[in-house]
Amino acid sequence: MIPIADNLPTPKTYLLIGLILGFFLWELHLGSKQELESVLLSWSLIPRRLTTITQDVLATRNPAAIVAWLLTAISLPRAIFLHSSFAQVLGNLIFLWVFGRRVESSFGRINFLLFYLGAGISLGLLQVLIDPQLDTPLMGSQGAIAAILGAYLLAFPRAKIDTILPLGIVFIPLELPALFFGFWWFVQQMAYGFGQLAPSMQINSGFVAYWSHGLGIILGGAIAGLWLKNKPVN
Secondary structure, three states: OEEEEEOOOOOOOHHHHHHHHHHHHHHHOOOOHHHHHHHHHHHOEOHHHHHHHHHHHHHHOOHHHHHHHHHHHOHHHHHHHOOOEHHHHHHHHHHHHHHHHHHHHHHOHHHHHHHHHHHHHHHHHHHHHHOOOOOOOEOOOHHHHHHHHHHHHHHOOOOEEEEEEEEOOEEEEEEEEOOHHHHHHHHHHOOOOOOEOOOOOOOOOOHHHHHHHHHHHHHHHHHHHHHHOOOOOO
């Protein structure tokens, strides 16, 4: 199932889409496979790395350790914009385009950007707390987009989504309820391994990295409920 658009008038989430595409094109133009793997390892979120440097800071309170912690903690927002495969970036961008536009219109552009970053960082921290010794690099905007999907489903549960069902060379247009894509979001991510940029690397394979996105939907719905409680839906 490929969602195309909902049946509600919305603005365009050009800023975030541009940032994600910009990062991905930069990854594609890195000089060699070794350079790409080095960047993905350095820039992604690795729970064990952040856990270790946090323990060092708490134990030593050394200024150098604090600087090292800041340089490591920046991976929390940075990893949101990295993607390890064509399927991952395409799937995330489609959901951001379809569901993010309407959420942005409700939150406002700046608040929507803060919501996106805050949700992505919060879910990254959750992954670190639940599996602090995980060595697998984590990257991608799935957590933030899960929160957007949760906010959308909470605010517009009756919306209809224009959808394309590809069957070989035939593309069948459908109109499906938005709630269907709360389920399809998890199914879709099973295909995110296709088109890996660094197939020799193990990326996003942790159990927590996948199922925390369910908490992302809950988090997004909760924030939307609080934010929109006293605001009329346009």
